[in-house]
Amino acid sequence: MTDVAETADTSDNTGPADDRGHPVTSFVTSMSRALDRLADVSGWTMTPGEQRHALVELRRQRARLEELELRVLVAADRNDIGAESGATSTAAWLADATGSTRVACFRDVHLAHALDEEFEATRAALAAGEIDVPRAVVVVSSVRRLSDEHDDLPPGTNAKAEAHLLSQARRLDVARVRRLGKRLYEVVCPAAADADEGRILAAEEDRARRLAYVTLRDNGDGTVDGRFRLPTLHADLLRKALDALTAPRRLRAGPVDATAGGVRRPSASFLRGQGLMELLERHLDLTTMPGQGGSPFTVVVTMELDALQSGLGVAAVDTGCRISAGETRRLACRAGIIPMVLDGDSVPLDLGRERRLFSKHQRIALAQQYDGCAATNCDRPPAWTEVHHLDPWSAGGRTDLHRGLPLCPAHHRMADHPDRWDMRRMPDGGVRFSRRT
Structure with missing residues (x-):
């Protein structure tokens, strides 16, 4: 026995079979018959010019047909056409009647409502075959996202945004339209967008500076491995410098050794390593x-x-x-x-009373002698030290090398307060501090 609901549903799906009735149903019937007549026509019988024309027009007419389908779909959803067969929604009915996925049908219903209610300009462009459905989806989603993310937009902003994206969608592919849609705020509200982007970038830059680091590990074989994390700007500066030092034209005449280690076709990472060595040796003004x-x-x-x-x-x-x-x-x-x-000629290192502060060469010599802060339990490097006069200058002391002592700021303060700290020289020349009781 044939199920009554099934019979009714099948009849409902097929619709009118003649040319009478609504213009849309008449068009669908006529189109179906025309396509039937073309079912056995081969594409290879066309000239190249005819093929080019047909392909462009078929793609354009497909977009127009899809707009017509969406226009009918929104009206059908308002009529709740699936109710007679017990369907829970128009999308569910359409998925069952056509074998489409419910996800796709629900997406089409939402798009149909958007084009009918808010995006008339986009619907008109789709109906004219100027854009296709994927680009229409990008226009709709981009403008809606703009409204969702910014609730203080001036009146008319959505229409302005839609018009801008449509003008681009008529000539660009969907991927590029999508990229433009992500920066829509900058187009319709440039001043506010610059301020927002400035705040975002400032926060990113502050975070990037706090996360920056460099680690170096000695491999014990004459090489050092390292890792670093830098703000994008500083990484770009480093990359530009290395690329400039390793440009092909410069490699042929410059000092970078592009064939070191027998490398015939050096990799980009190898060349950057060569460039970094040159940057440190030849271009960094120490x-x-x-x-x-x-x-x-x-x-x-x-x-x-x-x-x-x-x-x-x-x-x-x-x-x-x-x-x-x-x-x-x-x-x-x-x-x-x-x-x-x-054993060679030396720079004078004893200056007596001629100057108050220790000279550059005296500091270098002290750095070589102590390798940092002279306090025996301190690990501060030479760059962090200050030279302390063992004989105070104010009491007639001399700025001589053997009477200078490199100390970090903390130990220098201890040395300047002998009433609170005792400073005792050690056999190796260093000093040890102890608090006076």
Whole structure:
């Protein structure tokens, strides 16, 4: 026995079968017959020009047909056409009648209502075949998101936003329209958008600075591994500098060794490593960097005079590593890199009463002697120290090397208060503090 509901539903789905009735039903019937006549027509029988014309027009007419379907769908939803068959919604009825997914049908119902109620300009563009459904969806969702995110928009803003996106959607693909939709606020409210973006960027920049770090790990084989996290701006500055140093034209004539280690086709990471070495060696002006006690930042390389002259042997860097004498000779001409040559001509290090503060070279010598704060239980590096006069200048003390002591600010304050702290010299030249009772 045939189910009555099924019979009624099938009849309801098929609709009128002749040309009489509503213009839309007549059009659907005529279109169906026309497509029937084309069912066996082969595309290869067309000329290339005919194929080009047909493809563009078919795509355009598809958009127009989809708009017509949405126009009928919104009216059908208002008539609750699924009620007679017990469907819970128009979307549920449509999914059952056509074999479509419910998600797709619900999406179409929502779009149909939006085009009919709020987005007349978008509906008209779709009806004219100027845009397709995916681009119409982007226009609708972008303008609605603008309203949801900003509840203080001036009157007419949504219409302005829709018009702007439609003008772009008529000539751009859906991906680019979607990207423009994300920055819609900047177009319709540029002043407010700049202020909002400025606040957001300021917060991001503050967070990025607080999260910045650099870690270095000595591998023990002459190399060091590292990790870093930088604000985007500083990373871009570093990237631009390295790219400039490793440009192909410059590699052919410049100092960067693009074939080091037998590399024929160097990777981008390899070239950036070469560029970073050149940046540090040749383009970083160490003399302008802050250093200990206000003297310029320096890298001190200690070596014997005969090694400097011959280029054979080793040298010790104040960072703790050892390098070849040849490398030292290559670096010695760089500003901020000072060779401390033993048994050679020395810079005067005893200045007596001629000056109040210790000189740059005296500070370098003290940094080499103590490698930081002279307090035996302190790990502050040389750059953080100040030179303390063992014989106070105010009491006639001299600014001589052997009477200077590098101390970090905390220990320097202790040394300046002998009534509260006892400072005792140790056999290695360092000092130890103890509180006076």
